[in-house]
Amino acid sequence: MKRIAVLFALFFLLTELPSCSFTGISAPNLISPPKANADQQSIYSLLLGSQSELTFIYPKNGEYRSAIIMCDFTGDGVEDAIGFHATEDGGSQVQFLTKAGGQWDVAAFFKNSASQVDRVCFGNLPEGGRAVFIGWGSTAGTTGRLAAAYAYIYQPSGGMVEHLLGNYGEMAVTDFDGDGVDELFKIDKSVPTEKEGEETAAARASLVAFDRDKPYEAASAEADNSISSYSGMIFSKLGTGDLGVVVDGTTADGSMSTQVFFMEEGRLTNYPVGVNTEDYVNEFTRPAAAAVTSRDINGDGCIEIPAAAPLPAAPEDAVPDSTGYMVEWRSQAPGGPSRVVMRTLMNVRENYWFRLPYYLQGKVYAGNDVERRTVTYTEVKSTEDGELLLGGNLFSVRVFTRSAWESRGESSGYTMVAEQNDSVYGIQVYSRDEQVKRSTDDIIKSFSLIEE
Numbered sequence: 001m002k003r004i005a006v007l008f009a010l011f012f013l014l015t016e017l018p019s020c021s022f023t024g025i026s027a028p029n030l031i032s033p034p035k036a037n038a039d040q041q042s043i044y045s046l047l048l049g050s051q052s053e054l055t056f057i058y059p060k061n062g063e064y065r066s067a068i069i070m071c072d073f074t075g076d077g078v079e080d081a082i083g084f085h086a087t088e089d090g091g092s093q094v095q096f097l098t099k100a101g102g103q104w105d106v107a108a109f110f111k112n113s114a115s116q117v118d119r120v121c122f123g124n125l126p127e128g129g130r131a132v133f134i135g136w137g138s139t140a141g142t143t144g145r146l147a148a149a150y151a152y153i154y155q156p157s158g159g160m161v162e163h164l165l166g167n168y169g170e171m172a173v174t175d176f177d178g179d180g181v182d183e184l185f186k187i188d189k190s191v192p193t194e195k196e197g198e199e200t201a202a203a204r205a206s207l208v209a210f211d212r213d214k215p216y217e218a219a220s221a222e223a224d225n226s227i228s229s230y231s232g233m234i235f236s237k238l239g240t241g242d243l244g245v246v247v248d249g250t251t252a253d254g255s256m257s258t259q260v261f262f263m264e265e266g267r268l269t270n271y272p273v274g275v276n277t278e279d280y281v282n283e284f285t286r287p288a289a290a291a292v293t294s295r296d297i298n299g300d301g302c303i304e305i306p307a308a309a310p311l312p313a314a315p316e317d318a319v320p321d322s323t324g325y326m327v328e329w330r331s332q333a334p335g336g337p338s339r340v341v342m343r344t345l346m347n348v349r350e351n352y353w354f355r356l357p358y359y360l361q362g363k364v365y366a367g368n369d370v371e372r373r374t375v376t377y378t379e380v381k382s383t384e385d386g387e388l389l390l391g392g393n394l395f396s397v398r399v400f401t402r403s404a405w406e407s408r409g410e411s412s413g414y415t416m417v418a419e420q421n422d423s424v425y426g427i428q429v430y431s432r433d434e435q436v437k438r439s440t441d442d443i444i445k446s447f448s449l450i451e452e
Contacts, residue, residue, distance in 0.1 A: 042103075047097075057086055060118055061118055061139075067083065081104075082132065114137040116137060118136065121173050147168055148166065149171055165208050170187050171187070172233045187247055188223070204221070205221050205245075205259075205270065221270045223247075229249065231248040232294070234295075244261060245261040256293075259272075271332050289324065290308035311380075312380050324366055327345070329342045351420070351451055357439040375396060376396040393430045394431045394436055396430070
């Protein structure tokens with residue numbers, strides 16, 4: 001029954017999801033699943049081998065989260081299969097399956113002592129082949145390099161070949177020169193040594209390229225030693241049109257900063273420059289309360305990087321959350337300073353942001369009533385001697401449940417600006433000042449959800 005249930009799970013997901021990938025799910029409670037097709041039966045039987053049952057392993061991160069991934073890694077135009085499962089000794093195993101003449105066969109299998117698969121990604125090789133990149137282990141933790149990257153390359157004369165690419169804290173497939181041939185960018189973090197007298201291993205980024213299907217380190221650069229974990233990595237175009245790797249990282253105190261890596265004249269360069277020196281200042285640093293990650297905030301197809309500054313006139317006893325900061329979204333270019341693309345106010349807890357109009361920059365303070373799910377934005381005034389004081393309320397943003405909105409929201413003075421699932425977002429304007437009204441009109445137009 002277990003075997004039939006698993007086969008049904010494979011059948012269901014093969015027919016419902018794109019052919020590049022599907023996830024094997026546990027289905028022990030299914031009573032009478034339909035018979036799986038011949039391909040699915042063959043894949044499962046080969047993965048099972050001499051074992052009585054399989055314990056599938058699912059990649060924890062990345063685009064491919066499947067225990068079984070369908071992909072043409074041989075380059076013959078026929079879809080192959082990659083399967084992950086646990087081994088009896090507590091480790092894991094990957095099997096590469098190919099199909100020829102209507103028959104499935106195991107092209108190769110590799111065991112690994114890690115009990116977890118971090119991620120799987122694919123890259124195009126110089127001579128038309130394809131590399132399968134697998135990160136074994138976990139990137140979590142601050143006291144050890146626990147994840148290692150491997151490349152698996154199919155060679156018609158020799159089957160699958162495994163290459164160890166080294167440890168990493170985050171990795172991504174890149175193509176810096178846009179020629180259709182990929183590299184693997186990986187970055188590690190600084191790890192304290194466990195042996196007395198040894199120096200602490202420094203954080204380092206490296207670019208792994210391929211020559212005749214063999215990997216080599218094409219470039220490397222020093223990375224920020226203060227980063228204890230990586231929050232995300234994006235390879236994308238930045239505002240200047242240059243391609244770069246944007247790496248968000250978190251320090252031990254919970255604050256976040258971003259490093260941007262470019263290829264310049266064959267060298268890998270880390271911006272802001274001067275990392276780990278006494279004079280190093282990362283302008284993309286933001287506190288734990290405003291730990292938002294890099295993204296394409298304005299929809300122009302380029303990645304912007306956040307930097308946070310506290311709003312003015314905050315009371316001395318105030319403990320700011322994400323609403324207490326103005327977030328500047330910047331674009332970094334190689335060989336020059338970053339430039340501000342947009343300034344926003346954000347509420348990470350309630351999942352929204354809006355553009356801060358120029359007229360209100362430096363003139364607004366946000367007070368967040370978490371229980372009422374309401375942020376009230378108050379005018380900030382400056383006295384003749386430069387003291388900042390809170391003035392009248394300008395507007396507020398409130399989040400209603402859908403039932404609350406339907407019962408009283410429209411009569412409460414709020415205007416709906418967005419909705420998502422059970423949440424309805426409303427704004428109410430208090431000020432009669434014409435410039436403030438025009439600014440709030442701009443806020444309403446730009447109001448967006450952080451995660452759609």
